[in-house]
Amino acid sequence: MIKEKDHEIVFKYTCYRREDFSVCVGCKICASVCSVNDLALNVNPQELLLKLFVGEKIEDDHPLVRYCTSCYRCTAACPWQIRIPEVVRAVKESLGMESRFEKAFKKSLDIWGRVYEPFVVAMTALDLLRGGYIKYMPKWMGYAGFHLPHKVKRLKPTNASKGSNPSEEGRS
Amino acid sequence: MNILIIGGGISGISAAKVALGEKHDVTILESTSEPGGLMARIANCRVGFKTFFDEIRGKERLTVINDAKIAKADKKDKRFTVTLNDGRTLTADRVIIATGLTPYDPVEYKGKRVLTSLEYDAVIDQRQGELPADFNRIGFFLCVGSRSKDYPLCSSVCCSYTLREVKWTLQRAKPEITVFYNDLRFFGQEFYMEKAFRDAGVRFVRANSRYFEEDDEGVTVRYYAGGQLKEERFNYAVLAIGLRPNPQLAELGRMFGFSLNPYGFVNEEAPLQTDAEGVYVSGGALEPMNIKDSILTGFGAGYIAVKGQETLATTAGRDERLYREDEPEFALTDGDGATCLFYLGTDSPYNGIFYEFVSSRFIEAARDLRKAGKSVYVLTRNMVAPSYGEIAYEEARREGVVFVHLEEDETAAFDGNQVRIARQGRELTFNADKVIRFDDYAALFKDREFLSLYRSEPQIRWSPTKWGRRKYHVGFIRHPRDKRWEEREIFGALGEILLDREEERILPEVNEERCSGCGSCKDACPHSAIEMLIKERQLAIFGPVAAAGVPIAHVKEDTCVGCGLCASTCPSDVIAFVER
Numbered sequence: 001m002i003k004e005k006d007h008e009i010v011f012k013y014t015c016y017r018r019e020d021f022s023v024c025v026g027c028k029i030c031a032s033v034c035s036v037n038d039l040a041l042n043v044n045p046q047e048l049l050l051k052l053f054v055g056e057k058i059e060d061d062h063p064l065v066r067y068c069t070s071c072y073r074c075t076a077a078c079p080w081q082i083r084i085p086e087v088v089r090a091v092k093e094s095l096g097m098e099s100r101f102e103k104a105f106k107k108s109l110d111i112w113g114r115v116y117e118p119f120v121v122a123m124t125a126l127d128l129l130r131g132g133y134i135k136y137m138p139k140w141m142g143y144a145g146f147h148l149p150h151k152v153k154r155l156k157p158t159n160a161s162k163g164s165n166p167s168e169e170g171r172s
Numbered sequence: 173m174n175i176l177i178i179g180g181g182i183s184g185i186s187a188a189k190v191a192l193g194e195k196h197d198v199t200i201l202e203s204t205s206e207p208g209g210l211m212a213r214i215a216n217c218r219v220g221f222k223t224f225f226d227e228i229r230g231k232e233r234l235t236v237i238n239d240a241k242i243a244k245a246d247k248k249d250k251r252f253t254v255t256l257n258d259g260r261t262l263t264a265d266r267v268i269i270a271t272g273l274t275p276y277d278p279v280e281y282k283g284k285r286v287l288t289s290l291e292y293d294a295v296i297d298q299r300q301g302e303l304p305a306d307f308n309r310i311g312f313f314l315c316v317g318s319r320s321k322d323y324p325l326c327s328s329v330c331c332s333y334t335l336r337e338v339k340w341t342l343q344r345a346k347p348e349i350t351v352f353y354n355d356l357r358f359f360g361q362e363f364y365m366e367k368a369f370r371d372a373g374v375r376f377v378r379a380n381s382r383y384f385e386e387d388d389e390g391v392t393v394r395y396y397a398g399g400q401l402k403e404e405r406f407n408y409a410v411l412a413i414g415l416r417p418n419p420q421l422a423e424l425g426r427m428f429g430f431s432l433n434p435y436g437f438v439n440e441e442a443p444l445q446t447d448a449e450g451v452y453v454s455g456g457a458l459e460p461m462n463i464k465d466s467i468l469t470g471f472g473a474g475y476i477a478v479k480g481q482e483t484l485a486t487t488a489g490r491d492e493r494l495y496r497e498d499e500p501e502f503a504l505t506d507g508d509g510a511t512c513l514f515y516l517g518t519d520s521p522y523n524g525i526f527y528e529f530v531s532s533r534f535i536e537a538a539r540d541l542r543k544a545g546k547s548v549y550v551l552t553r554n555m556v557a558p559s560y561g562e563i564a565y566e567e568a569r570r571e572g573v574v575f576v577h578l579e580e581d582e583t584a585a586f587d588g589n590q591v592r593i594a595r596q597g598r599e600l601t602f603n604a605d606k607v608i609r610f611d612d613y614a615a616l617f618k619d620r621e622f623l624s625l626y627r628s629e630p631q632i633r634w635s636p637t638k639w640g641r642r643k644y645h646v647g648f649i650r651h652p653r654d655k656r657w658e659e660r661e662i663f664g665a666l667g668e669i670l671l672d673r674e675e676e677r678i679l680p681e682v683n684e685e686r687c688s689g690c691g692s693c694k695d696a697c698p699h700s701a702i703e704m705l706i707k708e709r710q711l712a713i714f715g716p717v718a719a720a721g722v723p724i725a726h727v728k729e730d731t732c733v734g735c736g737l738c739a740s741t742c743p744s745d746v747i748a749f750v751e752r
Contacts, residue, residue, distance in 0.1 A: 023569050025319060026577040027354045031396030032381040042400045047598075053574045054549075054600070077382040079320030 021087060023080045024049050030074035030084060036067045045074055045084045052087070060095045064088060100127040174199065175477055176254060176264035178424065180236065181209025182463055183455025184270035185225050186470025187477065188234065190667045194478045197233045199262055201240040203420075209272045210415075210456070211463055213290055214333075215297035216340060224634070245427040250450060252428070266450050266477040267428060269438060270470065273415035273456035276317030283386045285408055288316075289333060292410045296340050303345055304407075310341065311393060311406040312351045313380060318414025318460075319354070324566055325435055327460045328558030330412035331357040335365055337410070338374055347407075350375040352395060355555045359462075359651065360624030363524030378579045384409055398581060399598055415460045443659035444473045452477050459559040468636040471667030472660055478670075494665055495639065496658075499529075499648035500616035504537045509605020512541050513591055515584060517553025518610045525625055526617055527556040529652035530610055535564050537608075538573045548573045549602055551584055551591065561654060576600065621700075623650040637665040640699075640731040644669060677734040682725050683746040689723030693738035693747055701731035702738060 024046060031037065031044040041063040048065075051058055058065065070085040078084070092098055098106075104123035108116045145151055175191045177184045180202030188198045200207065212221045228234055237256070244255040252264045275290060282288060287295065289312075294300055312334050318327040335358065338349055349369075353376065358366060370376065383394040391409045395402055417436035425432050430446035430453075431439045438457045441447040454473035455466040514534045518524065535557065538548045552575055557565045569575060578584060582595040589607060593600040623637070623645040637644045646661040684707070694702045706721040725747065727738075739747045 020570075022572060022574075023566060025354055025569075026575065027315065027380040028396045029380050029382045031401060032379075032383040032394045037394070037396075037401045040401075044396050044399075044401075050574075050576065053572075054576075079315070081321050 021049055021082055022053060024082055025079065026050075027079065029077050029079065030082075033073045033077045034064075035069060035071050035073055036064055039067065041067065045088075048091070049082070049084070049087065052091075058091055058095070060097055065091055065095070065097065100124050173197070173266065173478075174262075174264045175266045175268065175474075176201065176252065176262060177268045177270055178242070179203075179209065179270035179272055179455070179457075180207030180238075181270060181272040181455060181466070182211045182221060182224065183272065183466040183470035183473075184209075184268065185221075185228070186467045186667075187268045187270060187454055187474035189228055190471055190474030190670055191478055192228055192231055192233055193671050195233070196478060197235075199235045199237065199264065201242065201256075202236065202238050203240060205238050207236060207238075210275070211466075213293070215293055215299065216336070217463065242424070242427060247429070247450075252450070266452065268473050268477055269421075269424060269428075269430070269446065269451060269453045269457050270455045270473070271418040271421055271424065271457045272466075273460060274418050276323075276414045276416050278316050278411055278413060281316070281382065281384055281411060283384070283391075285386045285391045285406075286384050286411065287408060288411050288413045289330070289337060290413070292337060292408065295408070296337070296344060298344070306389070306407045307345055307347050309348045309390075309404075309406045310350070310408050310410065311391075311404070312338070312349070312410045312412060314351070314353045314412045315380060316411040316413050317416070319562055323414060323416055323435070324563060325460060325560065326357065326558050326562035327414040328357060329460060329462045330414060331355075332359065332362055332462060334410075334412045335362055335369070338369055339365070342369075342372070342374075348373075348375070350377060350404075350406075352377050352380050354378070354380055355552070355557075357528075357554075357556045357558050358524065359528065360525050360622075363521040363527075366524075367521045376580060378577065397579060399595060415456070418457065421457060440656075443656075444469060444476055444663055461559065464636045467634070468664035468668075469660055471636070471665075471671070472663030475663050475667035475670060491644075491666060491669060493642050493644050493669055494662060495643045495645055495649065496647040497620065497649045499652065500613075502533045502613070502616075504608060509546075511547045511602075511604045512538070512549070512606045512608065513602055513604035514538060514548070514550040515586070515591070515607065515609040516550060516555060517578065517584070518614065520614075522625075523610070523614045523617075524554075525622065526614070526652055527554055528558065528561070528654075529648075530613055531556045532561055532564065532654055534608070535561075535568050535573075539564075539568050539571060542568070542571050542573050549604065550575045551578060551593070551602075552576070553578045560656075617652070620649060621645075622652070624652075635668060637661060637668055638672070640728075642730040677732075678749050678751075679729060679732055679734060680727055680736070680739050680747045681750050682727060683748070684724050686744060686746045687724045688744060688746075689725065690743065691723070691725075692741050692743060693725050696737045696741035698735070698737065699731050699733055701728045701733070702726065703728060 026046055028044060028046050030046055034043060034045060036043050043064040045064060048058065065088055068085055068088040072085055074084045075081055101124045104120045105115060108119050173196045175196050175198050177187055177198060177200045180200045184200055185207065188200055191198045207225060208221055212218045241257040242254055243257045246253045252267055254262045254264060278288060314330055314334060317323065318325060334351060341347065341349065351374065356366065377397050379395045379397040381393050381395040385392040390405050390407050393404050393406055393409060421432060421436065421438065428451050429448040430451050433439045437459055438446055438453045440453065440458060444452055444454060446453050452473040454469040458469060516531060516534055534550065538550055542548045550573060555565065578593065579595065582593055585592045586607065589604055591602045591604065591607065623639055637646055637650055639645045644665040646665050647658040650661055689704060691704055694704060703726050704723040705726045707724045708719050709722050710717055711720045736749065739749060
């Protein structure tokens, strides 16, 4: 029943070997400190590891796979210092969940051995544009405009005798 | 003969006892201001240490040097010359290393509300006055600073110690107690204590945490259990800290010429002996161990130091008072299938004492099967692999044996070759060609007198191997565990025999003519010192006289302690204490 082969790719993509993850003792300390859990998403990185060892399928909407920020808090707290973010990254890769940018970045490394910006931009421009840069442009232009001199609100001249709080007025 | 003992902890004192009893000169070097070591840092054990030490304190042949630090040690013609920092010079023929263990200091987590177990011990110490006002919710967290990358051994005592702290807490107040554990590594009777505490409302959660948010009122702790992340407030969080080797061992090793193993403990060449001649080792310098084992190894090291290596081969195991039983054959029929599943879990606290034995054998078997190329799963409810056992466990994990840890509320249902783990939010099904369960082996242990189970706690501490007056349990029957302990136990028992002095007793006598063989004395005896023998007796009931076998009570002299319960229970007054 074991399907180790299915997940070999995961271990291939990380610089670790399988045994470096399988030292996990199942204490679930990683879950207690995981920053994805700050979003109340109930993830348990240890279970992700177990799924790999047992050979269970990991869905691409697993919250850990989606939202892991690679903060390495789990690694710092883990008694065995297992680098779980690297597993998550490898899982993403094996599921084809990388962004176009990541793909372009790696491909550029494959071809030239360095990041060749024109290539990366060319590969990702369409995605960047479609993925929100244009759509949200008015919005972020607005944010930028907020800092222009004529947009910055000035405080009214304070009147000390009235005893009013200047900052409150300024805000209203 | 001069015997130098380095370390005035419980193990060093035990070794000194044996040596003093054999009329040798003993010098104890203690690095702090008074003997006691780690045991005397525990409030409830301090008294015990004192009574133990008082038996030899002030003896003529004993010298205790406090605040001692060794500057130099030379060896010439099998004699050690040791120079202390203050210029004093000592000579010794034999040296016993009993430096003990050093508690880990979790500086990264400690705070005013997050305490180490030793700090918490001072909080619940009766002699320190009242308990804090807010003492309603206490959380215990096991395995801090052990079983990790920088120290892969299990400290083997933190679980037991936590259980004692729970006990001492409940003796003084009734807070809500939660114990967060990875594995509950108890020994012997502690499984019964665990069950009693569970029934009394102590919560056990199989999860651990390193998320402690401390403020003035308490600690917020996050943990993941039952398929979801939970957040709880505790007044105090107690970290059960791991015990590590004494850092000074390395320097001592250079001076006396013995070597250390990669984990920082003394390399044990032969049982309780280092690889330097004339240097012996006991207690926490060997590996993390509890108090009764420290006493045992102390007795053992004292015995070897007194008797010398030459006599060892002839004496070991030949004393008729030593009682050992061979451990049961642990045959695992090797399955032909490709998948094997072990289930390491039992519900009965009686079987609990065999967790350690079965765990080590299961790990061994699982590793062998894995090496043969099979997929091996181990469902664990509790994996008891203390001290060096943890290394084998780690190796098994690295080799690819998959360990699935069952939480408290999870159940494993066996259906032929299918095993199903059910819980809210998790469903796992295994199809195994061969399923090996803990309970299949429980029958091997039935009806045996295990020392670790039947003796009550205080007794077992001070006489670690004694079962009866002429019976000292060693090996499997004393405590079912790893083989490296068996020879240590033999030496410990031999040391204990040297110490043992016969006390005057009066034994009850049975009037065999009148005994009806009802057996009520047998039931009453707390030490199982009464057996029912079948004896021939002439019977004449209506008619011809005939010989028949009738049961008659018989007092086993070796086990009887002369308490008198049998005499007071006997319905026909045939047992009596006869004055002479």
